[in-house]
Amino acid sequence: MGVDPHLLRTFVCVAELGSFSAAAQRLGYTQSAVSQHIAVLESDLGTPVLQRRPVAPTLAGQRLLEHAAPILLRLAAARADVARAVAPQPAMHLGVTSLALVPGLAALLPAMAELTCAPRDEVVAGVAAGRFSAGLVAGLAAPSDPLRLNDFGPLHRFPVGQAEQVVVVALALDHPLAGRSGLALADLSGAFWIDAPGAAVPLSDLWPMPARVSTRLHGDDVLTLLALVAAGHGLALLPQHLAGTAGVGCVPITEPRLVFRVEAVATSDTDPLLELLRQRTVVPDRGGL
Incomplete structure (x- = not known):
């Protein structure tokens, strides 16, 4: 089972801001799209990762957060490394x-x-x-x-x-x-x-x-x-x-x-x-x- 990094990024943003609407504004999505991302992520993992009122990570969501930041950073590092390999160095x-x-x-x-x-x-x-x-x-x-x-x-x-x-x-x-x-x-x-x-x-x-x-x-x-x-x-x-x-x-x-x-x-x-x-x-x- 793999986790879509776009869903993971949305989850991290909602957890950080404590708000679906604020996360939607930061990410450039509609609020319904953010809600859909979280629903798909929870369906994929088989457990809720966010409680809704107030918005905060569940115990499973806290565990996911511990892994999410280094995963997203490694993806960004890989993307930057590929870009450096094919583009002139700044x-x-x-x-x-x-x-x-x-x-x-x-x-x-x-x-x-x-x-x-x-x-x-x-x-x-x-x-x-x-x-x-x-x-x-x-x-x-x-x-x-x-x-x-x-x-x-x-x-x-x-x-x-x-x-x-x-x-x-x-x-x-x-x-x-x-x-x-x-x-x-x-x-x-x-x-x-x-x-x-x-x-x-x-x-x-x-x-x-x-x-x-x-x-x-x-x-x-x-x-x-x-x-x-x-x-x-x-x-x-x-x-x-x-x-x-x-x-x-x-x-x-x-x-x-x-x-x-x-x-x-x-x-x-x-x-x-x-x-x-x-x-x-x-x-x-x-x-x-």
Whole structure:
């Protein structure tokens, strides 16, 4: 038994919006067509996937949702891969996480490249689906481990080893730990953090330590993050090249051994970005902003 991807896409849209009429408007269908799609899907699966009032996934629908997003993404990735095989390649359009473009790495990019800054999962998904020609993502990892990325399909990953940096804790200059030469994550178990996944190393990378959050920053403005740190609103994890900013102290993480790593992701091993990185040495700038 196979599930028609058009029906699956309609189901995901209705479940996301909680409305048949809103889903119809977004998808460009009539409401009756959306209702028919769901009825056919439920007949195919032999069970209801949506309760009607209010509109919400049933238990079976919740299970289907867990599979639907990666299925639809893989289909989009396959379609983009076929398109790339038969059509001229567009100009380089890179998806990048806010901290991935360390200064030495930025110097490698061609002058006419187009960049879009986005969270890590969005960059990887965008590369898989063909929205970006390639991506640059960053995060914490053990010295010999790759970054932990969600599986959005078969992608080629290239660790930009020369861009690896020491991980530092950014804190206010008058913080009790500001004068330390190094810190273990265990030393920070009771600390308050600024949750800023777009502007700092995501707190979800702080395995296995749960983080106590005092302030949340949405977006990728690193300068705003540093101003919050300097004002004592909480700690943040950053790569070493951002150390030395006025009003902010930075102490290296010494235990466990972690590095700030940048990886390039692409759908082809011969992608122009990967070729550039293989040919050139990336030396990060160790200065301030």
